[in-house]
Amino acid sequence: MLIETDVNLKPYNTFGLPAVARRLVRIREAADVRRVVDHPDLGLAPKFVLGGGSNLVLTRDVDAVVLKVEIPGIRLLEARDDAWIVEAGAGVAWHDLVSWTLDHGYPGLENMALIPGTVGAAPVQNIGAYGIEVKDRLEAVEVMDLITGRPALLPAEVCRFGYRDSVFKHSDFGGLAGKSVITRVRFRLPRPWQPVLGYLEIERKMAETGITAPDARQVYGWICAVRRAKLPDPAVIGNAGSFFKNPVVTAEQCRDIIGRDPGIVHYPMGDGSVKLAAGWMIDACGWKGKTVGGAAVYDKQALVLVNKGDARGAEVVTLARAIQESVYGRFGIRLEPEPVVV
Template sequence: MLVQKNAPLQQANSFGIAARALTLVRVASEDDVRAAIARFDLARAPFFVLGGGSNIVLTGDVKPLVLKMEIAGLRLVDETPRAWIIEAGAGEVWHRLVAWSLAQGWPGLENLALIPGTVGAAPVQNIGAYGVELQDRFHSLTAIDGLTGEGFELDAAQCAFGYRDSVFKHAAPVAPEGAAWRRGMGLAGRAIITRVRLALPKAWRPVIDYLDLQKKCEETGVPQPDAQQIFDWVCAIRGAKLPDPAVLGNAGSFFKNPTVTPEQCRDIIAREPRIVHYPMPDGSIKLAAGWLIDACGWRGKSVGRAGVYEKQALVLVNRGNRADPEASVTGGEVMTLARAIQTSVYERFGIRLQPEPVVV
């Protein structure tokens, strides 16, 4: 366990926002996590778990204790007639896990290639792309209660996955004095995920329903691609649409794709026939947030040093100098731009866009 005071965070968040952690603890094992809990008494002081910093907007220096998650490790833990069960440390880079699993001959994560961030953050956000979400491959996870140091495991049902949502985003309700805490009722600010397990299906089939992947099938003349081909296609598509955070600071997709009723969708289509939309299994319709933002004229626009990416309106970027704390974008500029976009979309379409990143 390594403790740092007044630690700079500009290189620890993909937006490149200049901020500092009053106290940062680097944890490389479960023992490190428990040592931090004991030393800093997290039951009395708030804490913040930082992975790859790819889904956060820092609006100032971080006063809560920052636990920098660096637990590593990739391994096969079990094999059943239906699936390979693999495990990754919460500090592993997500894309490295995807590439490693394919190299072992275990398909299933290829649609999730190049999603930035660490493995431990994936269940919190229920990450997803190109027709696959984490919950589709999730098996279980191991976590530590930040208040007590107690270890526990959760399965998919206990994680309460939703669209870019999970039990880790919701605070537990305040229990009556003397009442026992019931795990699964909200774990924000309490659970510290240390290891994640995924079930990769042996009866694999390609998931290629998304338009971009359909186009790749047509362009290449390959109607039934294998997992490696899908992986390569997804990497190419994302590389063409999304900026590299190491070059142009960003937090990936900034807004969730909103869902509406079929009636609402028909009303919007009557006014905007070209709107990009996808029917969902529950009967709702998912709208492309990037299209909505683009239709409001935001592509390429800026507010201060925060801008909307020219190639994908769903991505907000750092137009300042991310190598210079004095010239980089601020969290305030990012959120001012985000709120202006939300207002535009609501005024035109009657839809409230919800940000994906965590605002700290």
């Protein structure tokens, strides 16, 4: 277990925002969590779990003990008749896991290619893209209790997954936020594999290429091309990916909005509700390219806020709140941020 003091967190959040961790512990195996719990100084101190920092807006220094999860490793745990069970360490980069599964012949995660962050953070946020969410592919989550230091294996059905939500994001009513650390994640990749193709960008790629029955590698390539064309690389310009959730409304609410804004992009859901494109609404309100200090709305995709190079967390928050008020004023919809603000 490695303990560091006064650590600059700018390299550890994809927004590149300045902040300092008073104490940081690198968690490189599950046993390190138990060592933290048993430590005379760290055990009772507040904890802050940090993965890839891709879903984080830092507005201040962090006094809590930062647990930087860096647990490595990917392996095929089991090959069933109906699925491959793949296990990955919480510190593995998410995209590296997606690539590994395809390289080894275990498709099923390709629609979520190039999502930034780590494997351990994926269930917390229930990440998803192009018709697939982590909950659709999750078998179980291995956690370590931050009070007792004991391990537990949680099946998917107890994780209370919702749209960009899970039991790991809440501290009340049995939530596990601040009470546990995800150390490993098991994925269930269905056999036989079936492509998920119901999104406009994928349909365009099918039309362009003439491929109507793509394999997993082709879908992966299309998703990577689409994301690279419209989303900035955090290694080049700081960002946290999509900053706002796509709001879900009733069919009646959607009809009302369409009556006022016929062009709004929307996606009917299986339960009768409708998902609205937050990026379209932000763009319609004229925010693309606008700035507050060093923070800006990305000029190619209004759903993404970026760091022009010297932004502070407070500027990102100010810009986000101004966008929320603008969208609410026009559409009557209150956008909800995806990143955690600290």
